[in-house]
Amino acid sequence: MTETFFPEKFADRTDTGGREIDPTQLAPARAWGAQRENGPIQPMVVERRALRPDDVAIDVLYCGVCHSDIHMVRGEWGAQAFPMVPGHEFVGRVTAVGKDVTRFVAGDFAGVGCMVDSCCTCDNCKAGLEQYCTTGATLTYASPDPRGPGQTMGGYSERIVVRDRFVIKIPDGADLATTAPLLCSGVTTYSPMQHWRLGSGQRFAVIGLGGLGHMALKLAVHRGAQATVFTTSAGKEKDAYAMGATDVVVWHPAANDPILQARELANRFDFVLSTIPSPYDLAPFLPLIHQDGAFVNVGAPGLISGVTGGALWDQRRSLVGSCIGGMPETQDLVDYCCANAIRPQIELIRPDQITQAYLRVENKDVRYRFVIRSCLRPQRARIARWRVPMPYGPARCIRR
Numbered sequence: 001m002t003e004t005f006f007p008e009k010f011a012d013r014t015d016t017g018g019r020e021i022d023p024t025q026l027a028p029a030r031a032w033g034a035q036r037e038n039g040p041i042q043p044m045v046v047e048r049r050a051l052r053p054d055d056v057a058i059d060v061l062y063c064g065v066c067h068s069d070i071h072m073v074r075g076e077w078g079a080q081a082f083p084m085v086p087g088h089e090f091v092g093r094v095t096a097v098g099k100d101v102t103r104f105v106a107g108d109f110a111g112v113g114c115m116v117d118s119c120c121t122c123d124n125c126k127a128g129l130e131q132y133c134t135t136g137a138t139l140t141y142a143s144p145d146p147r148g149p150g151q152t153m154g155g156y157s158e159r160i161v162v163r164d165r166f167v168i169k170i171p172d173g174a175d176l177a178t179t180a181p182l183l184c185s186g187v188t189t190y191s192p193m194q195h196w197r198l199g200s201g202q203r204f205a206v207i208g209l210g211g212l213g214h215m216a217l218k219l220a221v222h223r224g225a226q227a228t229v230f231t232t233s234a235g236k237e238k239d240a241y242a243m244g245a246t247d248v249v250v251w252h253p254a255a256n257d258p259i260l261q262a263r264e265l266a267n268r269f270d271f272v273l274s275t276i277p278s279p280y281d282l283a284p285f286l287p288l289i290h291q292d293g294a295f296v297n298v299g300a301p302g303l304i305s306g307v308t309g310g311a312l313w314d315q316r317r318s319l320v321g322s323c324i325g326g327m328p329e330t331q332d333l334v335d336y337c338c339a340n341a342i343r344p345q346i347e348l349i350r351p352d353q354i355t356q357a358y359l360r361v362e363n364k365d366v367r368y369r370f371v372i373r374s375c376l377r378p379q380r381a382r383i384a385r386w387r388v389p390m391p392y393g394p395a396r397c398i399r400r
């Protein structure tokens, strides 16, 4: 079976589709992306900048598919510039480093999440909260790139060049395919648990058992919390219990009584985490929050309705949000998950299956994160000393 997922015309890496490039500054890389809003995910060629002194060049080996990728390609978060190469949770192998880089050498395994740059000088950046950079962090894709050509292009690609501060070290022995989703879905759910100190014995609930939600469940269970899952998919009940849930509630957002058990669950939860990817009505959930408890939204940034002042007065409830995690926290999370074998449940796909995978995510049919297997050709993978069991078994990080 061939593992070259690029049609013949893209096998020549100098084919840039007619665009002009300066060969002394930029190098083409094969990628998969959308040429237009809502378009299919197709092969294309992007340019990667030449190494700067603080840059790390990475061959991408595994890249997760986040629902944010789908929102972006669909134009659900406003008009975007196309072509777009999504992908903001990936791991790969370092191939070269700039002269000032001390944390990595060629051959190391490395990960990249949702950001590739920020001002690094504002108070938030100094505190390791680069995601809240006051001038705006540079996102891994679809962001104007202060260091490269045009806008950033993400991890659905064979190669990327990233500023070293925004590169995560992957611990020796880590399972690489299941480490990739930690870079977004893992840290996005871990960060609020750290900030609002979710602890042992507390009553936790997650709404939505998808990519973020199932990571939240696993992390909360590992912290010793009693975890309840609110799902709209009765078929996920068994999986939720297998991942450690103490209770599963099947709820019906469009019904007059969305949560049939609302009365018995009143004032129950210390911490509710919503991963719902579309605008929703909060009214059914606020009464379920315990005194001084928090409702944390990490789901879609659109309209959340149904909030009354009184529902927040009552029990001194907090309604808050949280955005991914900073670089130190992302490293902590990756180290923590690898040390404790907290792994996402993934489905490995080839790049030519991404378009179909998007539809399955939208139909709540992913179990529970799609991960795209390397765009590299097999000989390059061999050079990187990869054990890649066929057909799509996990590969492990091998100590050099």
Ligand code: NAP
Residues within 6 Å of the ligand: 065, 066, 067, 068, 069, 071, 184, 185, 188, 207, 208, 209, 210, 211, 212, 213, 230, 231, 232, 233, 236, 253, 275, 276, 277, 278, 280, 297, 298, 299, 300, 301, 322, 323, 324, 361, 362, 364, 365, 366, 368
């Ligand atoms: P996902 O894999 O699609 O999971 C979302 C889950 O929510 C679905 O599996 C489904 O679970 C439930 N759901 C879907 N549509 C629903 C609806 N209309 N009403 C109620 N429940 C619904 O998505 P994801 O990758 O986990 O991402 C979730 C959201 O977080 C996305 O909007 C993404 O953009 C956002 N996000 C935010 C951050 C951040 O920094 N805050 C970071 C990454 C992603 P059930 O079948 O169990 O109901």
Ligand code: ZN
Residues within 6 Å of the ligand: 066, 067, 068, 069, 088, 089, 184, 185
């Ligand atoms: Zn994401």
